[in-house]
Amino acid sequence: MAIKLHMYLTLFLLGSIPNLPGAPTSQSSGIVENRSTHNPERNPEFKGDDIVPPPFTNSLAERSTGSRPAHQRWSGGVVPYEIAGNISANNSIFIVNMMRAIENLTQVNNTQCISFRPKTVSDPYFITVFNGRGCYAPIGFWGAYVGVRPVSFLHGTYATCMVSGIIQHELMHVLGEIHAHKLKMNHFYLYRKTKGFYHEQSRPDRDLYVSIQWRNIDPTMAYNFDKYNDTYIDTLFTSYDYGSVMHYERNAFALNASGVTIIPIQNASAYIGQRIQLSPIDILTIQRYYGCVPTPSTLNTATNRMPVESESDLVQ
Template sequence: MSAPTAVAYFLVFVLSVHSIEANGSADAHSRSKRLAIHPSQWALHLWPGGVVPYDIASHYTDWEKAVILSGMAEFPKHTCISFRPRTASDKYYLAINKYYDLERCFSYIGRQTTFLFRTAQGNIETRMKLDPSCLRFNGRGTVMHELMHILGFYHEHQRCPFADYRDDRDPRVTGSSSHYNYKVYPRSSTFYMGPYDRTSIMHYNFPGIVYPRSYFSASDILRINTLYRCSQVMNRFNRFLNVIHNRILVRNRRV
């Protein structure tokens, strides 16, 4: 099996203004209607060429901006995804702001393209709210997690296989205000391949599963590169994996 077909990715794109990831809001669940789109529509909600123009609101401190940029900087190290400041010619862009009248930390899933997100200038924003509290502890990892949503990925722990691992007595799974962030989606409404990855940066913390993380898992990298068809990066990453594999074989022969 080729590397791309062996890669797991879990993907839910959102077309509704209500479709967000949120933390800490009592009414978040009731406003989080979700719609998974057909693979034929993915191109509408992926960022062309893997390039994400962004606008970081001026009210962030220099330190807060540095944390946000450090999260962005991890993507081109491992994938063909890049982030750059938006220009006047960018019709679609990522808008990062801490004063949106929404939850403490949230992001839309995939690039938004509907008139609901149109600005007065005619641009279309994909909004991400990052309250400063989101940046204080494991800020880089939080930014990476939210940017994965922006690229089109949803939570790893909402894949069907996680139902075998979770404790249904956990209040996060049984009707808390953030229940929609823990609901396991059926295969019919999600698109993914390969094994469940408990080490993904898209996985929340549960007993026996350590989170937060400030780095990508191997499958996170492969998922991004597969979804965005980063062939050159995939080839380089596969060569790296082959080197590691060969070193392990040599070491085992010596034992």
Template sequence: MGHVKLQQIIFLLLFFIREDFGAPSSSQDAEGSGADPVLFVRDDFNDTKKYLVIDDMVLTKDLNKAGLINHAWPNAIVPYTFALTIIPQQKAMITSAIAELSTRTCLQFRPAKKDDAYWLLFQNDPMNQGCTSYVGWQNRKNQQVQLSTNCAKGNAIHEIIHAVGFYHEHTRNDRDEYIVVNYANVNPGQENNFRKENELDPPPETSVFDHPYNYDSIMHYGTNYFSKNGAKTVEPLNHPGASGKGDNIGQREYLSQGDVDMLNKKYDCPTLANVEDGLQSTKPPAPINANPVCNFSPQLPICSKGKVEA
């Protein structure tokens, strides 16, 4: 019992401590030493005056009021580092997700340096609460992207896309032309997860840039997300003007061409040739602990038919 209690104490210390160890990170840039490593950072997302948490998205209300909730990263450069809680398998998975985004967009991810004013911090929550990210550039050091050991590559791509300024596809202001949200089937108290962007208070600048509604998006909810009874909460209308197929909503297996187009338009990327399906990312690796149950949000673990969802 003494050993178990000691483990619990260490676990809690990992959860609450914010520590700067003063040594260069293993992630270094040729131009200088890396950002100082941290053990773990947790912002108080329960502070409702400061934050609005919608599923896996964290919105900073002050930035929302300023219309900067989905602000782009300056010059499309995204410095990043890894918290010491990230295990080698997670680091490899995140690196693979970053490589795919770097290859298919003009976003430039590089290891953070000590003199950077801001960067993403990839961390593993010791409480294993799931996948979470701020929406858009926060102009701060240690902007957290939280990935539990149950989060696979598709989840990492999903959260990074939040971090660079995008909401879920089903929250687009024009979504009612493409899907039906069955609020009668939604878990009580989780209706906010289905709010459109213009229903936020105040509404931010839109994160949609004149691209077709994308059923195939890695940012779209699946049909039974947050269902209280197993019935569909989201039903596609199979609109002919949308890209992808309605029966594919909720996929977390690849970055769709529509996602690539959306990112490239936001960041004024040069025109890139379409990537053939055969070159898109394949199914993500199995969860590190081989457990198909995936924690996706601070509020609720969700998994359906073995899919990795967020």
């Protein structure tokens, strides 16, 4: 039975979006997706780093297909943007430089796979970058929705999102689709379907690579560690990536910040939660998602495992 959920603009960070452009800045939230003392994955006020464009409509039938609907991608891989007046000139330059970094990292044979450009009056769909109350972004294109697609990069006295890997992380959300998280908001359940760029530890195969320490996880944040099967998550035939810019760090959402919530299994010393830049597998995921390189369509019949990409798969 198809169940449709209609939800209007829902933020998973401390409330609603300020009016844009020129939105007021929160200077004291301490919310930033970073490996710092202001890490939102250690902050009890942090609710997530993405938003669902209104109205959110989905059905069980749509979720069961396992397909990657093209209408969720930005047409031609082009993302128009505007930068609000409350972003400083220096931060505007930094954000645009991170857009250029993604363009350069994902290019194939010297041809851009993804591009960001300033919006024009003829663009009905675009993102608005502003200095908001945290680091968050809408997920994917959502062509059925005409309205503000806010991308918040907080820069305040006590916290900042102006870190290369944080900005690239949020821009991956913009390029991709919805996380496979189930959120209870105002007595409704939002089933957030992932067919693109999700948090790495939600993958179907994650239990082979990480151990989730449920006893040290804030119960209100436990949904962030849910695992989903391949009906909900399309890995695009990439292997698990400890180095992904989309991976949580070891003590994400920990009750006791000195303890851990995620333990790498296959490499106990693996550094997870990096916020420097896209990993090689992040790059390959974008290239495959936007059709810039082929995506394997079958499992390796000899091993019954997904093909594992190598550096040679990264066509640049």
